[in-house]
Amino acid sequence: MGRDRTSAVPTLEVMAMTRTGSATLVLPLALAQFVASFAATTMNVAISAIAVDIGTTVIGVQTTITLFTLTMAALMIPGSKLTDIWGRKVCFLVGLVVYGVGAVLASLATGLGVMVLGYSVLEGVGSALMIPPIYILITVSFDDVAARARNFGVVSGAGGLGAAAGPLIGGVVTSALSWRASFLLQALLVLSIIVLARRVADPPRPEPRPGFDLLGAALCALGLFLVVFGILRTGTYGWLVARVDFRVAGAVLVPAGGPSPVWISIGAGVVTLALLVLHLRARERAGRDPLFSVALFRGRTTCLGLTTQLLQWLVLQGAFFVISVYLQQVRGFDAIGTGLMLLPATVGILLSSGAAGRLARRHTQRWLICGGFVLTVVGVGLLLALVREDSGVLSFVPGLFLIGAGIGVMLTASVNLVQSGSPLELQGDISGISRAVSNLGSSVGTALVGSVLVGAARPGGGSFALALATLGVVAVLGLVVAVLLPGTTQPG
Template identity: 50%
Template structure:
């Protein structure tokens, strides 16, 4: 019998939560740690800054493209089995990346295998958290811990990656990922059980999975191609939109025929969830876009090495940590809408500081205040955004909404690196200062869109704390 947690965290709850949080941490870490190793990797693999940008963006894109199918597979094959398969695929990809002789093999290991592994293992993390932590407060704590791990992973990726790359090699950063995956496997074997049996009879929409993945890949590839071939970029974008339209038309046709599509259109009829998805996409677009832009600017334009670049990002890590430590108290005292709107406002202020202070001083430490404020803002709003979306649907739809939620977040991450990175790289050699500022201005606009979406969420009051369970006789 699987124990579900509905009150204050116990040793059992912490044992369940630790491997889930670690899984989210390492996937977020993988999305940002390469940013500080751009020069080292480009030189070692005989490629360019743009080549490494493509590898990073494709990793985030593969996650986004296959996250919805990954969420659906959990119903058919079981949440824990999908988690384990995802961990295995991820570890193999990390080891291949560590031994990559060139950009092509790195893309196979990191962008494709690690991306697919992440798409398989992340939906079970959120589904298991939703199912195992049934009370409002305990579920908020669980999401708080997992999303804190996501924010910390993304924020500490540059620092840890820089330390490893400088002390050993950039290749050792992938070995580190494989070791953490091994630890997660050991921890999950002892503590995690699937609360519901798998249903092998559940239909899996292969055609829908292909259409949605191709559509997303074409759109992001079109953005990446913008600085080289505008006509090709436009063609890819149009093709991507057409594939996504084809996907939604096929979904409606399958629903009318009584078949189970990859994604139910009912998920898009919930206004609260839709607004929450917009905020999730904008948050990760801003975080990953800023991380890539600042890291690339410091290394390519100012000549900083991996460790120097990583140390600067400590400011963002501290901001995320402080916000995460206060997350539970904030959730009990403030409405989720208030936290999300405040988070976007603070994050925008952080990006504006990154634009303004870099002009005041040539020291990289001039970026620290902006990164700290940005980390604080991201940390404030990550958990309430996820909670808004996940809590809008019953357990029966958690597989679908978890996959959609993670797909939207990772699409934001890939778009952040693709859009802001493309604006920066397009003129990094000739006009680095101007393109740096322009890339960050694009992210400010995204932040304003997220702020407006957050302001339109319902102003629900924070839930009252749950009563403590009576002591056992």
């Protein structure tokens, strides 16, 4: 008995040290994910104020938001590859510094050019550098699947909180102080993360360090830029038939009613990405380091896992967008009220993400992803069944909560599945691809519901129901993909 009690003491000490080390690592990573997600949504509530203050138009400010998304999406994979060359911690810190400089510059902007440089370019580049190391460091620092899930859950919860709270916090700060204060808040958060990140340990990386595939990075960035740009332009031109004339230098190239010109950009992007694949294969055959290994896509689990990630982010961003627009245009809520109405979804994301570690010990990742999609489909159904133009605010709560809970469960499980399914030497590759896929899903989600809203024959409450129903169909498709995942992975 005495020996058992004595031997238990070191175990408890090790457990306490493990928790302390985990918090030291995960806290700055989670805060960084929060800031990046916050930046992607908070600008929307300050568009008019920024346009008036810096002497530009609403279209000009919306363009800076689009360019931020494009910069981040285009550079995510090349940025991830730099973690294998510079080191994960170094890449994380450099990204934070670049992001912080961009936030300060944006807060001082007196014209559109400075705003584009600070927000669109520097914050976009900073995000592409600092986000991939978040997921790599968690993967390489925790061997146990349940421990990874617990910490991925913290990061996912922080990201969900940032995305959902962005409009609320941005609305409060803009109303009480100024839109400039919102950028200064980001800069202060980044500074605090840099201080906290000094104690982050970076496990040894495979040696020798790989070279940087410059041509591959250029093809990857251009291909993703063109695909995402085309998707984002569907809100203006539509998916199939051009809603307005497509002009270049004043000349009408595609008249309204003709084929949508977005497919010119998307098609060029797909061709560029196909050339990228050929280039990567040629480099691998020549024994040279590619931007990423195409062998990653030969695994069924990885491909299906990435597909679920794309569909999850499509549903998440699409749902937040359509509900936010509905609350403001149909129900008359301001930015602060809209943010408060989205709190049930935020709570659902936080609770399910917080339970990720316990769920991963009891269930397979496939079971969790399937369950998450089921909860999301039910949540969408409840919103369609309960919410009317004259219904009370409580009618939103059940559906929003289940959507948040479902997305929180499956986001964590999908990240864990994809990251854990790749060897340590390919973590830089898979992390960048995973984040690029998530950004692509977010862009498609917003563009898809936006095009449904604009293209509805009778704008109003019915068009929002149609957009939400479209997301429900996507969630069902995600469930089908999740069922196809191998079911052999055991709980951690």
